Every structure is written in structure tokens, then in C-alpha cells.
Amino acid sequence: MTTFVDRVELHVAAGNGGHGCASVHREKFKPLGGPDGGNGGRGGDVILVVDQAITTLLEYHHSPHRKATNGQPGAGDNRSGKDGQDLVLTVPDGTVVLDKEGNVLADLVGQGTTFVAGQGGRGGLGNAALSSARRKAPGFALLGEPGEARDIVLELKTVADVALVGYPSAGKSSLISVLSAAKPKIADYPFTTLVPNLGVVTAGSTVYTIADVPGLIPGASQGRGLGLEFLRHVERCSVLVHVLDTATLESDRDPVTDLDIIEEELRQYGGLEDRPRIVVLNKIDIPDGQDLADMIRPDLEARGYQVFEASAVARTGLKELSFALAEIVGTARAAKPKEESTRIVIRPKAVDEAGFTVTYDEAEEVYRVRGEKPERWVRQTDFNNDEAVGYLADRLNRLGVEDALMKAGARGGDGVAIGSEENAVVFDWEPSMMAGAEMLGRRGEDHRLEAPRPAAQRRRDRDASRDDAQREYDEFDPF
Template sequence: MTTFVDRVELHVAAGNGGHGCASVHREKFKPLGGPDGGNGGRGGDVILVVDQSVTTLLEYHHSPHRKATNGKPGEGGNRSGKDGQDLVLNVPDGTVVLDKAGNVLADLVGHGTTYIAAQGGRGGLGNAALSSARRKAPGFALLGEPGDLQDIVLELKTVADVALVGYPSAGKSSLISVLSAAKPKIADYPFTTLVPNLGVVTAGSTVYTIADVPGLIPGASQGRGLGLEFLRHVERCSVLVHVLDTATLESDRDPVSDLDVIEEELKQYGGLDDRPRIVVLNKIDIPDGQDLADMIRPDLEERGYQVFEVSAVARTGLKELSFALAGIVAEARAAKPKEEATRIVIRPKAVDDAGFTVAYDEAEEVYRVRGEKPERWVRQTDFNNDEAVGYLADRLNRLGVEDALMKAGARAGDGVAIGSEENAVVFDWEPTMMAGAEMLGRRGEDHRLEAPRPAAQRRRDRDAERDEAQREFDEFNPF
């Protein structure tokens, strides 16, 4: 049964925003008390959080579809809808987030590091929030925005200071078991280690982690054997330790050729040339192993390697190796640039940035409008409500979309699409669009809620209406 998974494809969906409410306050002797529709709640986000107690992506391998909750719609009485609950997904330290094309979206290292994988939709405004001095009684509300839908890939890369590399059964698991408190599976057959094992080593004042990962064979960089599943886990290490078997029973192998094969695989994989190397000649407790180690050590030292002779069984040479690794790790940590304090970066928009673009799509024969604001406004509009459509037209006109269409050569009756090809709203363009609420005067206004006229003005208007009616009566009744 699979117990360790280091790569999964995850389908996440953020919550949708709740719709705004269109409501008018009513009470005795006050039938039109003004708009009181509340705003819709925000949809929940999908958030990835690094948790050091999590060591595998197995949970997401079994259930790859995750969704946050939706925001609640607003209600009358100026009651806003409840926000959707964020969905927090715990991932191991060292998880890399990629899109479907393989582009890195986030590298999650360090306990508590977070990344919003899918953003929740905004809640729609209620008609109370849409009211103004010019629009006193909006008969519509904005719709909530849909939440993001994302297909992402989670890839785990082990976070360790030291990586033990070598052929299967070279003694890597035995070595990590005596250097640390880790208890990996140990046996005398190849590929005993099928998942990375982590151990914590203390050498003087330095504490570092050491990883025992699955063994390499020729062709691993192209995916043979455990291949890339292994090499992914050495990318973050500060030092690579070649564990060579000086007592191998295979007649066609020797420690030097094993080293050359492993180095070639690391070279083919790429990105590891700058890591310092140490060679460990293991199993010197066997007589033939000690003899072979004495023969090849001068050759390895001539190549520039620092060589240690150890025996995981007899526990010889371990102290020297442990302190040597601690020194290299300490140097690597000191060489890393110090993290600077968080700075606020302000990126002002260009002076000529209108916030949208207008281009003619010859394939569809429409003028396509793209931009964050126009596309968001379209998603928030209830096209079954004429007044809401008119409000959208006003917003687009104020943004300058109508002027941009005219400059692009659009004429009355031409098709205009707002949004991407997959999800666009298409309509026939009419300059100075006047859709909705004309019967109420200016768009969004209701004369019933206007302030009462002064008594003197009412008398003058009443006298003028009476005089006008008298003149019309005299014209048709000359006698």
C-alpha cells in the first residue's frame, strides 16, 4: 500500500461570492423608506500552509478535489451575508507549487509559509451600497463573483542539509541510522529505500539534517529506476555525500566506477555542480573492504575529494565524518544572504494606462474589450434587470470604453465582446447606450423619493398648472 507520495495534481475551487440584495425598507406610514439591501459575503480562499508535522502528499493523492465554501447572499435590513470559510490545506516543508505547464508558482519552505492557491470571489453590493444622491433607489444589486478554479501540481522536494547518494545497498540507510535517530528500513537487497528518510544530527554546536534517499542506477536522470523521483530530493541540499560500497558482491562494479556513474547522472540532471562533495568508503569492517579502500583512496584524493573511511556496523569513523559535514553545512549557511526586512513595494500604474484594452478580433468579427474592471463588472451584472444593465453601461462609459471603441473604428451595430474568448459577453454596440430605467428619468433615479418641494414652490406650480389648463379650455371653448 502506498504510504509516501511526493507529487500530486490538485484541483482546487475557491468559494463564490454571495449576491447582493435589492430591498426597500418598509414600515407603517413609511412605505418607501429607502433601499436597505445588504452586501453578499466573500467566497472562501484555498490556502496552502507549510506544516512540519506533514511529511507526505498522500492525503491529496486520494482526494485531489478540494473546494472552499461560498459566501452567503445579503438580506434586507442592511444585513450583509456571511463570508465563506477559507479552506486551509497543510503541505510538507519544501513543497513546490506548479501550474499545468510546469511553471513554478510558489516555493513553500519554512513552517507557516502560506500561498493562496485559489482566490475567493467578491461579494456583490446590495442596493443600499449602490445608492447615491443621483441614484436614490436602485432597483438592482450586484451579483457575487465566481471563485477561482485552478489545476495545480504539488511537488515535494526534501529540505535537508546533507544528501547521501549512491548505488542501491551501498549502506546509506545504515549510515543515517547510526548518525541520527532515524530508523529506516535496512536489508541486503537493492531498493530497500523507496522513500526519502530524514534524520537530525548534532555535531558540537551545529545541528543539521541528513537525508537518505532512494539509490541511483545508470539512466536515473532519464527516469530509469526511481530516477527523477530520487533526484528531485537532492536539489535543496548543501552538500552531497557519495556513499561507496567497498564490499560489493557484483563482479562488474567497483567503487570508482560507481562514483563516475553517479556523477554522470547528477550532471545530466543539472543544477548540482556547485554543491561540495564528500566521499564515504563504507563497509571497511569487512577485510576485503578495508583493502579496497586503501587501494582507491589515493586516486579519489587526487581528484580533489575529501575521503572518509567508515563502518556503519562497527561504528568507526563516524565522529570525524559528522563533524566534517557540520563544518561544511555551517559554511553554507553563513554564505547564504541574510533575509532582509519586509519592504513595501509600490508599483504605480503608467500615466497612459486606461485599465483596459480594445482590439478588433478578425476571427470573431467583434471588438474585444479586455481588462480587470470591465470583466469584473460584467460578471457582477444581472442582465435580466434593465436598470442593472444601464448601471453597467454608465460604468463602462465613465471608464472610457465607449470613447476607446469609437477611436478603434467601431460603429453602431458592431459586435462588442467583453472578456476572453471562452467566457465573454457579446452585444451589439450602440453609442451612448441608454438601457434601463428611462421611465424613472435619469438612470437609477426614482422621483418618488425626492425631497418634498417648499410650500411656496408647490403653490406656484399648482397655479401654473391651473392657468395652463384654463388656456387650453378657452382655446377649445370659444363660447
């Protein structure tokens, strides 16, 4: 059964915002109560939080789909909807968040570090919030925005100061078991260690963590064996320790060749060239192992390596090794610049100063409008309500969309799409000669959306409306 997972694909969906309410206050002896529709509640966020008590992403391997709760719709009597509850997902220390294309979104290091993986949708405004001196009783409300839904990849990179690397069965697990209180599985066959093991070492006043990385073999950087799965766990380490087996039973292997092969795999993986190296000649308790260590040590020191001889079984050479590692770790910590634990990559969208762009899509033969505000306003509009559509037209006009369309060469009847190709709202554009609340009829209506009438007909309708108003005034008798 799988007990350790260090890479998962997670499907997160934030909560949708609640719809605003269109309501008019009605009470006896108060015929003009006014609009009293409340706002919708905000949708819940999906938040990743570092918890150092967690060491694996196993939970998300079994249940990769996570969704926050939706905001509640508004109601009459100025009652706002309840906000959705945030969904908090705990992740191990050292988790890297990536998008589907492999771009880093956040690097979460440190207890309590947070990252909003999915932003909840805004609640829609009720008609009470939309009323104005000219639009006294709106017959519509704004819809709640859908919550952000996306696929992300979580990768765990072990947060440790020292990484033990080497061939399978070189004795890495044995070393970490005697240097620290860690109790990894130890056996006399290759690939005993299938997951990284962490241990805490105390050397004088320095306390540091040491990681036992599963065995590497030739071709690990290209995916052979377990190397590619776990090489990422050495990226954060301050020092690499090559554990060389001086008592290997394989006739075609020797410690120096093992070192060269592992170094080549680390070079091909990349990003580890600046890490200091230490060589540990392990298993010197075996007579042949001690003899081989005496033979190759001068060659390794000539290459510039600091070499230690050790035996996990006899527990020799461990004190000198632990204090040497503590000195290197202390130097690395002192040289490391102080930085915030949360490293979030921000990639602002390229838009002009107006907050939107207008381009001509030759393939679709439409003028495409892209921008945060226009797209958000479209999502908030109830297209079954003519007054709401008219309100959208007013907002776009005030933002300057119509002027930008004219400058781009759009003419009446041309197709205009607001939004991306997948979620665009497409309509035939007609330049507005008039805008504003004076174009409203009864609640929920907008004269601009009616079929065009001849000028003579519009004059007759206007005169008839004035005659009706005068007749009602003449017939009115308050006594």
C-alpha cells in the same frame, strides 16, 4: 499500500461571493423608506500552510478536489451576508506550488508559511450601497463573483542540509541509521529504500539534517529506476555525500565507476554543480572492502574529493565524517543570504494605464475588451435586469471603454466581447449618446435598452408625460 507521496495534482476552488440584495424599506407611514438591500458575503479562500509535522502529500493523493465555502447573500434591512469560511490545507515543509504549465507560483519553506492558492469571490453590493443622489432607489443589486478555481501541482523537495547519494545497496540507509536516530528499512537487496529518509545529526554545537535519497542507477535523470522521482529531494541540500560500496558483489562494478555514473546523472539533472562533494568509502569492515578502499583513495583525493572511510556495522569513521559535514554545513549557512521563508513568484499582467485593452479578433470578428475591471463588472451584472445592464454601460463609459472602441475603429453594430474567449459576454455595440441615471424609468428598467423610436414619437411621449404630471398636480387636493 502507498505511504509516501511527494507530487500531486490538486484541484482547488475558492468559495463564490454572495449576491447583493435589492430591497426597498417598507413601513407604515413611511412610503419613502429607501433602499435597504445588504451586501453579499465574501467567498472563502483556499490557503496552503506549512506544517513541519507533515512529511508527505498522501492526503491530497487520495482526495485531490478541495473547495472552500460560499459567501451568503445579503438581505433586506441592510443585513450583509456571512463570509465564507477559508479552507486551510496543511503541506510539508519544502513544498513547491506550480501551475499546469510548470511555472513556479510559490516555494513554501518554514513553519507557518502560507500561500493563497484560490482567491474567494467578492460579495455583490446591495442596492443600498449602489444608491446615489441621482439613483435614489436602485432596482438591482450586483451579483457575487465566482471564486477562483484552478489546477495546481504540489511538489515536495526535502529540506535537508546533507544528501546521501549512491547506488542501491551502497549502505546509505545504514549510515543514516547510525549517524542519527532515524530507523529506515535496511535489507540486503537493491531498492530497499523507496522513500527519502530524514535524520537529525548533532556534531558539537552544530545540528543539521541528513537525507537518505533512494538509490540511483544509470539513466535516472531520464526516468529509469527511482532516480527521477527523488532527485528533486537533493536540490535544497548544502552538501552531497557520495556513498560508495567497496564490497559490492557485482563483478561489473567498482566504486570509481559508480561515482562517475552518479555524477553524470546529477549533471544531467542540473542545478547541483555548485554543491560541495564528500566521498564515503563504506563497508570497510569487510576485508576486501578495506583493501579496495586503500587502492582507490589516492585516485579520489587526486580528483579533489575529501574522502572518508566508514563502516556502519563496526561504527568506525563516523565521528570524523559527522564533524566534517557539520563544518561544511556551517560554512554554507553563514554564506547564505538572509531571506524571507516565503518565495512567491509575481507575474503582473500587461495592461495599459487605463486598466484594460481593446483589440480586434479577426477570427471571431469582434472587438475584444480585456481588463480586470471590465471583466469583474460583467461577472457582477444581472443581465435579466435592464437597470443593472444600464448601470454596467455607465461604468464602462466612465472607464473610457467606448472611447477606446471608437479609437480602435469600432462602429455601431460591430460585435464587442468582454472577457476571454471561453467566458466572454458578446453584444452588438451601439455608441451611447446619453448616460447616467436620467435615462432610468421605473425600477429595473432602462430606456436605452428599448427599441429605438422615431424622434417625433419621442417628442409626443415626452409631451404626454408632462401633460399627465400637470393633470395629477391640478387634481391633487390635500384637504
